[in-house]
Amino acid sequence: MTTEFSTSEIDLVETKENYECVYEKPDTLTDIRFHYCPGCGHGTAHRVLMEVISELGIQEQTIGVAPVGCSVFAYQYMNIDMQEAAHGRASAVATGIKRVLPDKYVFSYQGDGDLAAIGTGETIHTINRGENILILFINNAIYGMTGGQMSPTSLANQVTSTSPYGRDVSFCGNPLKITDLIAHIPGAYYVSRHAVNTAGNVRKLKKAIKLSFEYQKLKKGTCFIEVVSNCPSGWKLSPRDSMQWIEENLFPIYPLGDIKVPTTNI
Amino acid sequence: MAQKKLGREIKLMKGNEALAESAIRAGMHAYFGYPITPQSEILEYLTEQIPSRHGLVLQAESEVAAINMIYGAAGAGARVMTSSSSPGISLMQEGLSYIAAAELPCVVVNVSRGGPGLGTIQPSQGDYFQATKGGGHGDYHLIVLAPASVQEMSDFIFDGFRLAEKYRNPVMILSDGALGQMMEKVELQEEWSLPYTENPWATTGKPASRERNIITSLHIEVELMQEINHRLLAKYEQMKEVEVRFEEYMTNDAEILLSGFGLCARICQKAVDLARAKGIKAGLLRPITLFPFPKKQFAQLGKQVKVILDVEMNAGQMIEDVRLAVNGTCPVEFLGRMGGVIPSPEEVLAKVEAMAESLFTVESGG
Numbered sequence: 001m002t003t004e005f006s007t008s009e010i011d012l013v014e015t016k017e018n019y020e021c022v023y024e025k026p027d028t029l030t031d032i033r034f035h036y037c038p039g040c041g042h043g044t045a046h047r048v049l050m051e052v053i054s055e056l057g058i059q060e061q062t063i064g065v066a067p068v069g070c071s072v073f074a075y076q077y078m079n080i081d082m083q084e085a086a087h088g089r090a091s092a093v094a095t096g097i098k099r100v101l102p103d104k105y106v107f108s109y110q111g112d113g114d115l116a117a118i119g120t121g122e123t124i125h126t127i128n129r130g131e132n133i134l135i136l137f138i139n140n141a142i143y144g145m146t147g148g149q150m151s152p153t154s155l156a157n158q159v160t161s162t163s164p165y166g167r168d169v170s171f172c173g174n175p176l177k178i179t180d181l182i183a184h185i186p187g188a189y190y191v192s193r194h195a196v197n198t199a200g201n202v203r204k205l206k207k208a209i210k211l212s213f214e215y216q217k218l219k220k221g222t223c224f225i226e227v228v229s230n231c232p233s234g235w236k237l238s239p240r241d242s243m244q245w246i247e248e249n250l251f252p253i254y255p256l257g258d259i260k261v262p263t264t265n266i
Numbered sequence: 267m268a269q270k271k272l273g274r275e276i277k278l279m280k281g282n283e284a285l286a287e288s289a290i291r292a293g294m295h296a297y298f299g300y301p302i303t304p305q306s307e308i309l310e311y312l313t314e315q316i317p318s319r320h321g322l323v324l325q326a327e328s329e330v331a332a333i334n335m336i337y338g339a340a341g342a343g344a345r346v347m348t349s350s351s352s353p354g355i356s357l358m359q360e361g362l363s364y365i366a367a368a369e370l371p372c373v374v375v376n377v378s379r380g381g382p383g384l385g386t387i388q389p390s391q392g393d394y395f396q397a398t399k400g401g402g403h404g405d406y407h408l409i410v411l412a413p414a415s416v417q418e419m420s421d422f423i424f425d426g427f428r429l430a431e432k433y434r435n436p437v438m439i440l441s442d443g444a445l446g447q448m449m450e451k452v453e454l455q456e457e458w459s460l461p462y463t464e465n466p467w468a469t470t471g472k473p474a475s476r477e478r479n480i481i482t483s484l485h486i487e488v489e490l491m492q493e494i495n496h497r498l499l500a501k502y503e504q505m506k507e508v509e510v511r512f513e514e515y516m517t518n519d520a521e522i523l524l525s526g527f528g529l530c531a532r533i534c535q536k537a538v539d540l541a542r543a544k545g546i547k548a549g550l551l552r553p554i555t556l557f558p559f560p561k562k563q564f565a566q567l568g569k570q571v572k573v574i575l576d577v578e579m580n581a582g583q584m585i586e587d588v589r590l591a592v593n594g595t596c597p598v599e600f601l602g603r604m605g606g607v608i609p610s611p612e613e614v615l616a617k618v619e620a621m622a623e624s625l626f627t628v629e630s631g632g
């Protein structure tokens with residue numbers, strides 16, 4: 001096995017020279033391999049975010065915060081200064097950073113359990129203060145890291161390890177559309193919902209992230225981007241089926257598009 | 267903003283206000299906090315003063331948010347402080363554990379009140395265990411300073427920032443509602459007299475010239491986690507070697523040793539005077555740093571005195587450390603008041619007199 005593997009690697013190195021490089025890893029990502037499960041949206045979201053930071057040339061001015069959740073190791077991959085935060089507290093940590101470094105770019109990268117359950121208070125108040133940060137909200141409708149438990153954004157009747165008979169909304173509440181709530185807060189400057197399930201959606205997300213960093217420079221309030229994502233392991237679906245599940249089940253509840261856009265142009 | 271440098275000044279101030287003023291003078295960059303009696307004057311004083319002076323003050327939505335703002339700002343290299351009182355300090359414990367683990371400097375003030383639960387807004391020392399034994403989860407310690415006067419409420423801010431930055435460790439100032447609320451003469455230290463050096467480990471944005479800075483407390487590999495545990499332990503051992511602070515009063519020939527921290531130390535000092543006037547050889551050992559604890563001093567005096575009387579405004583917390591330190595070389599008795607009740611020097615004297623009498627009876631009858 002080992003010999004076979006190393007031979008194929010050598011082949012790869014040799015053949016590389018005959019090809020033109022058209023798409024490569026941005027310098028804002030390290031060489032460390034992602035630990036994410038096959039097909040997981042976190043990897044794509046990481047990449048798009050770091051591409052934007054590279055393209056805008058703001059690597060030296062950006063500080064990221066990733067709390068507990070599957071993306072807690074984000075600091076291993078993102079080649080920028082980063083802080084790991086306690087579960088739910090990413091936006092408070094980001095507030096602390098931004099308040100003492102007001103001219104730097106700051107983002108938090110949070111899951112749905114983190115942002116919409118344990119950290120709901122911090123989420124609402126960070127945005128209510130209009131902290132000039134980007135909150136990137138990866139909504140996979142499940143607690144990925146702890147093994148697929150029900151999250152506030154899990155769908156009605158969704159089977160998870162803590163809703164084995166499906167989410168009973170009369171008992172556990174309905175899926176929380178926190179992004180729609182947030183759009184009502186005056187401190188929110190730009191609120192948009194995206195996905196990483198198709199190349200087209202990835203491109204739209206990238207545009208939105210770019211815009212949000214440009215907005216951050218204006219110091220007009222919080223930019224909030226939801227990424228409707230997947231969790232093949234937690235959902236117990238193949239990567240391909242999980243993509244379809246997003247389309248059929250999540251998009252009707254979490255429709256894509258801008259929810260709040262600045263009224264004045266930059 | 268005009269950066270007029272204030273010199274040393276003598277004023278009549280509340281403990282909470284003297285502490286807040288000293289934080290500004292010590293060059294605090296940012297304060298995050300949430301109102302709670304009996305320490306709200308700290309937040310109020312800062313929100314009044316800071317706009318025309320320097321630094322930043324932000325009222326957080328909770329103590330949970332406040333301590334995590336502290337984490338973020340300290341990680342970004344700023345000199346930061348928060349304050350609260352007992353129930354709020356309980357809410358900060360997870361954050362403090364993370365801060366200790368990520369080795370970030372900050373000062374946390376607990377102007378404590380009676381508990382458990384919502385308890386009372388009156389002074390208490392019931393948070394001794396929480397403050398000195400870690401408080402949150404995992405193996406860690408805060409450096410704990412216990413002021414006994416408005417002067418020390420002021421001075422310990424400077425000491426607190428200095429120690430926090432020296433060790434990259436959170437420092438707690440464990441005060442109480444009486445010290446926070448009472449007014450006394452205080453000599454304020456000179457503004458900007460505490461040097462500040464930039465922290466090379468801070469997340470300020472990664473220039474091409476250095477590797478990225480990461481603030482984290484996550485170490486999945488057990489060997490690495492254990493290595494970090496050992497590193498933290500070594501730091502605490504060093505604190506025990508060089509940072510222990512205490513005060514002795516009339517201990518040279520003392521036969522009965524009083525022990526107490528903070529407000530109780532003041533009460534005990536008065537009780538020592540009263541006892542001496544009656545010919546009783548009483549003395550006082552007052553721990554100023556509760557962690558690191560003056561263990562050696564207690565061990566030494568434990569061999570000299572006949573008995574120790576530990577006085578606390580709780581059900582008996584520091585007494586466990588006193589007993590551990592003397593390790594059975596002399597008996598340790600306790601006088602405790604709870605629920606916001608402050609013991610009077612006369613009460614302490616009465617107990618000392620009773621102890622002296624029983625010692626005398628035993629000796630003469632012996």
Ligand SMILES: Cc1ncc(C[n+]2csc(CCOP(=O)(O)OP(=O)(O)O)c2C)c(N)n1
Nearest residue numbers: 068069070087111112113114142143144145
């Ligand atoms: C205070 C606290 N409670 C619970 C946990 C356990 N925990 C870790 S991650 C997580 C949920 C993560 O889910 P989500 O935020 O949706 O992110 P995902 O893993 O799906 O990306 C939980 C409950 C913790 N680390 N800390």
